[in-house]
Every structure is written in C-alpha cells, then in structure tokens.
Amino acid sequence: MKSTLNIGYVLFLSLVAALGGFLFGYDTAVISGTITQVTSIFSLDPIQQGWYVGCALIGSIFGVLFAGVLSDKFGRKKTMILSAVLFSVSGIGCAISANFYELVVYRVIGGIGIGVVSIISPLYISEVSVAKYRGRLVSLYQLAVTIGFLGAYLVNYGLLQYSQNGAAQLDYPVMQKIFHTEVWRGMLGMESLPALLFFLVIFFIPESPRWLILKRKELLAQDILKHIYGNERDAQYELNETRQVSKSDNKSEWLSIFKPGIFKAILIGVSIAILGQFMGVNAVLYYGPTIFEKSGLSGGDSLFYQVLVGVVNMLTTVLAMTIIDKVGRKKLVYYGVTGMIVSLIMIAFYFIEGEALAIPNVFLLICFLAYIFCCAVSICAVIFVLLSEMYPIKVRGLAMSVAGFSLWVGTYLIGQLTPWMLENLTPAGTFILFAIMCVPYILIVWKLVPETTGKSLEEIERIWEKEPLLTNSVSEEIYTM
Known part of the structure; x- marks a missing residue:
C-alpha cells in the first residue's frame, strides 16, 4: 500500500509541543x-550570584521529578498546559517582583516549568512521530530550545540598547522601571508572551495516541493514528504494536523500572544526562557574557558575542536535524564530542597564553563558536532524542523523569559552581575540566548505547528487554490483522 502519511499534521503537532x-x-x-x-x-x-542562576534549576529538578508521574497519570497534553501556566506566572512575577526573594520565588516557578516541559514536549513528539522521521521531529524540540536561546540573547541585547537610547522617554513610572532603570525586569518578563501563546495552542492538539492506548482508550487512539497515517491499515498496525508491548507484563511502573534491561537503559540515560552538563555547554550559555568580559570585552560587546553564539547554536541545530536520521545518533556524538574537546583545550590555551602572545579577542570568539557548533550538532541534538525513545511505553514518563532529574541536578551544579570555578580554578582550569569530562561521555555512548536510528519505539523497547525483533513474516501477520 502506498504511504499516505499525513506529515503536515504530524509536523503541526510537533511544532506545538x-x-x-x-x-x-x-x-x-x-x-x-x-x-x-x-x-x-x-x-x-x-x-548569591550562583544562587540567582541556580534557583531556577532547583525548580527544574522538582519539575522533572513530577513531570513523568503527572504525564503518565493525566496525559501528556494536560501536563504541557501546566507548564505553560508556570511559565506565564514566572515571567509576569519576575517583571514586578518587589525584592530579591520574590525574584527567586518566581524564577523557581519558571524552573518547574522548564523541568516539566523538558520531559513532556520531546516525549509527546516522540509518541506522535513515525520511525522514519522521529529523529528529525524530536530534534525540532532542540531547535526550538536554540531559537529560545537566540531569542533571549536578542531580547537582552535589544532591551539594553533601548534602555540606553529611548526608554527614558516612557510616560509611566512602572514602564520606566521595567525598560529603563531596571531593564533586567523587561528581559525576564518578556517570557510571558510566548508562554501565553503556548497555553492557547495546546488546546488545538490531541492527546498522545500511545498514552491513550496505555490507558485502554483505543478508539480515541485509533482516530488520531488514522489522522497521522492517513489510512486505517497503518493505524491498526501501530495500535497492535503498541498494545502488544504495553501488555507484555503487569508489574507496576516502579517495579518495571528495575527489570534488568530497563534498569540498564535508565542507568545509561542518567549517566549521559548528568555527564553532558559537565562538558561546559550550560556554563557557556549561562555565563557567556561574564566569560567574555573576563577577556576584556565591554558589557555591550559581550552581549553581542553571545548573540553570535546563539545564532551558531540555532543554525547548527538545523543541520543536525537534517542529518540525525541519516548519519545516526552515535556517529554524531563521536564527531561532535571530539570537536568539543579540541575547542575546549583551545579556549583554555587562550586564557593561559592569550595576553602574553597578544592573541586578539576574536580568537576566543572563534573557539567558542566552534565549541557550540560541535556541541549543538552532537550531544544537544541527540540527548532529548535518545531519552524520548529509549524507554518502554509503560515506564516512559517515569524513566524520563529519572534521567531528567539527573540532567537538571548536573545543570544546577554547573550553574551554581561556575562562578566559583572561574574564580578559583581560573577560566583556563575550568575549561580543561570540561574537556576531561567529555571522555567518559563518548566511551559510554560507544560501548553501552545501541543505535536507535530507523527503529520503531517498540523495536527499541525489545532491544532493552532482550526480546527478538519482529521477523518480516510476523510483522506482516500483525500488519494485516
């Protein structure tokens, strides 16, 4: 039968998530x-500066702890709605916070939203995708993250320029405070606009069909699958496949994660999630302007350099999306992490010998951009794809929460410790440490992570559970049921 996949509909669902x-x-x-x-x-x-950055990450840790449980119980869609509400409250609250303590509270609320959405959005995309395009579609999430990075850098740079060149003429005192005298309020508050948009558009997408099958709502799931696949035969095949693996055992979710194959998958997910944070990417994203200022740049130039970092991050993610289903997850990690190690060593060299050798600041920028390129084309593009596809459906939300928890613990530690490391280890020592942490990451991916490119979620589940993949004859039999 000729494929009638409704890729436009799948793309719409993926873009919303x-x-x-x-x-x-x-x-x-x-x-x-x-x-x-x-x-x-x-x-x-x-x-305290580390706490200001890290407090949102504490919220993210709490968010991932509950995200999987909430999504497995109430559904992926309702959990995304919750995250949209949290982002909206955080943006508005930060803009009007009366003191540092209130600011921290609203940053924590936003952090909870980050934790929830970091689990649920890629999970939802993975569950409405088809194997052939799943890598690219889940990578849309990572592309959106990089667009968010770039959007934040542009807003920061634009509002800083506006505060210095026109905001003083605003009529209302509160607007002068937000956009002129304390422009950081406007930077944080602008988040509420896309948050409200996210809240509205979620109501135009259906629940995940795989979650509906798990909850025995098969008629609803079949209608959604027919809309995705464009014909009843393909929809029925996917329904049968998901039904088969979801009924493979009757253990509770918590007991199921301790099955040998699944537990191994969770340990691997935890390892690559937490190690990825100690390879420096979030230190660059959080403290890029601070690091650039340490090289002698002005505040305005540092923000402009950070905009360039955001542009490269976004464009490289587009490249990763186009090749992830062709090159494969593991090869991208091999190439990218190797490049990260070289770039990090060059950054450290600049801080050691840059002044003595009169190396211009542009050398540091080039090294940063090379590092971001290698990172964005590999671990940043691959991590959420792997975490969204490597776990069985029955424990997928819970298992992603466990892996996500480790990711955000690592992110919090980096956010909290980077100012201390820059001051006590020096910038050179900090970047050498990041380079060293790349080595165990690449070894784990090489030795322990199976290649998942081109495999259905059900086939990947059987890899971890040591069940044989469907033979062609069995596949055809199920397909024609």
Missing part, C-alpha cells in the same frame, strides 16, 4: 544578560 522548547531555551538563556545588573542592584556575592 516544540514551543515548550522555545520557552525552555528563553528561560534558561535570558538569565545571562541579567546577571551583572541583578548582582549590582542587590549587591550579590559570588555564592
């Missing part, structure tokens, strides 16, 4: 342009 990634990226990156201002206004020391 990916908007959560934009909010993730914006909320994560916007902090970089506000650190200097908030530190000055509230007289923060290095530990």
Whole structure:
C-alpha cells in the first residue's frame, strides 16, 4: 500500500509541543544578560550570584521529578498546559517582583516549568512521530530550545540598547522601571508572551495516541493514528504494536523500572544526562557574557558575542536535524564530542597564553563558536532524542523523569559552581575540566548505547528487554490483522 502519511499534521503537532522548547531555551538563556545588573542592584556575592542562576534549576529538578508521574497519570497534553501556566506566572512575577526573594520565588516557578516541559514536549513528539522521521521531529524540540536561546540573547541585547537610547522617554513610572532603570525586569518578563501563546495552542492538539492506548482508550487512539497515517491499515498496525508491548507484563511502573534491561537503559540515560552538563555547554550559555568580559570585552560587546553564539547554536541545530536520521545518533556524538574537546583545550590555551602572545579577542570568539557548533550538532541534538525513545511505553514518563532529574541536578551544579570555578580554578582550569569530562561521555555512548536510528519505539523497547525483533513474516501477520 502506498504511504499516505499525513506529515503536515504530524509536523503541526510537533511544532506545538516544540514551543515548550522555545520557552525552555528563553528561560534558561535570558538569565545571562541579567546577571551583572541583578548582582549590582542587590549587591550579590559570588555564592548569591550562583544562587540567582541556580534557583531556577532547583525548580527544574522538582519539575522533572513530577513531570513523568503527572504525564503518565493525566496525559501528556494536560501536563504541557501546566507548564505553560508556570511559565506565564514566572515571567509576569519576575517583571514586578518587589525584592530579591520574590525574584527567586518566581524564577523557581519558571524552573518547574522548564523541568516539566523538558520531559513532556520531546516525549509527546516522540509518541506522535513515525520511525522514519522521529529523529528529525524530536530534534525540532532542540531547535526550538536554540531559537529560545537566540531569542533571549536578542531580547537582552535589544532591551539594553533601548534602555540606553529611548526608554527614558516612557510616560509611566512602572514602564520606566521595567525598560529603563531596571531593564533586567523587561528581559525576564518578556517570557510571558510566548508562554501565553503556548497555553492557547495546546488546546488545538490531541492527546498522545500511545498514552491513550496505555490507558485502554483505543478508539480515541485509533482516530488520531488514522489522522497521522492517513489510512486505517497503518493505524491498526501501530495500535497492535503498541498494545502488544504495553501488555507484555503487569508489574507496576516502579517495579518495571528495575527489570534488568530497563534498569540498564535508565542507568545509561542518567549517566549521559548528568555527564553532558559537565562538558561546559550550560556554563557557556549561562555565563557567556561574564566569560567574555573576563577577556576584556565591554558589557555591550559581550552581549553581542553571545548573540553570535546563539545564532551558531540555532543554525547548527538545523543541520543536525537534517542529518540525525541519516548519519545516526552515535556517529554524531563521536564527531561532535571530539570537536568539543579540541575547542575546549583551545579556549583554555587562550586564557593561559592569550595576553602574553597578544592573541586578539576574536580568537576566543572563534573557539567558542566552534565549541557550540560541535556541541549543538552532537550531544544537544541527540540527548532529548535518545531519552524520548529509549524507554518502554509503560515506564516512559517515569524513566524520563529519572534521567531528567539527573540532567537538571548536573545543570544546577554547573550553574551554581561556575562562578566559583572561574574564580578559583581560573577560566583556563575550568575549561580543561570540561574537556576531561567529555571522555567518559563518548566511551559510554560507544560501548553501552545501541543505535536507535530507523527503529520503531517498540523495536527499541525489545532491544532493552532482550526480546527478538519482529521477523518480516510476523510483522506482516500483525500488519494485516
């Protein structure tokens, strides 16, 4: 039968869910342009500065702890709605916060939204996708994250310029405060606009058909699958496949994660999630302007350099999307992480010998951009794809929460410790440490992670559970049921 896949519909569902990634990226990156201002206004020391950055990450840790459980119980769609509400409250609250403590509270609320959406959005995309396009579609989420990064950098740079060249003429005192005297409020508050859009568009997408099958709502699931695949035969085949693996055992979710194959998959997911944070990417995204300032750049130039970092990050993610289903997940990691190691060593060299050898600042920028390119084309593009596809449907939300928890613990530690490391290890020592942490990551992917490119979610599940893949004859038999 000729394929009648409704790729336009699948793309629409993926784009809506990916908007959560934009909010993730914006909320994560916007902090970089506000650190200097908030530190000055509230007289923060290095530990308090780390807490200002890290408090949202504490919220993210709580978010991932509950995201999987909530999505497995109430559905992927309702959980995304919750994240949209949290982002909206956070953006508005940060803009009007009366003191540092209120600011921290609203940043934590936004962090919970980040944690929830970091699990649910890629999970939803994975479950409405087909094997042939799943890598590219789930990578839409990572692309949206990078667009969010770039959006935050552009907003930060644009609002800083506006605050210096026109905002003083605003009529209302509150607007002068948000966009002129304390422009960091406007930077944080602008998040509420895409958050409200996300909240509205979620109502135009259906629930995940695989979650509906798990909850025995098969008629609803079949209608959605028919809309996705364009014909009843393909929809019935996918329904049968998902039904088969979801009924493979009757253990509870918590007991199921301790099955040998599944537990191994969770340990691997935890390892690559937490190690990925100690390879430096979030230190660059959070503290890029601060690091550039340490090289002698002005605040405005540092924000402009960070915009360039965001542009390369976004464009490279587009490249990764086009090749991830062709090159494969593992090869991208091999090539990209190797390039990251070289770039990190060159950055460290600049901070060691740059002044003595009169190396221009543009060398540091080129090394940063090379590092971001290698990172965006490999671990950033691959991690959410792998985490969204490597776990069985019965424990997928819970298992992703466990892996996501480790990811955000690592992210929090990097956010909290980077100011301390830059001050005590020096920038050179910090980047050498990041380079060293790349080595165990690439070894784990090489030795322990199976290649999942081109395989259905059900086939991947059988890899971990040591069940044989369907033979052609069995596949055809199920297909014609």
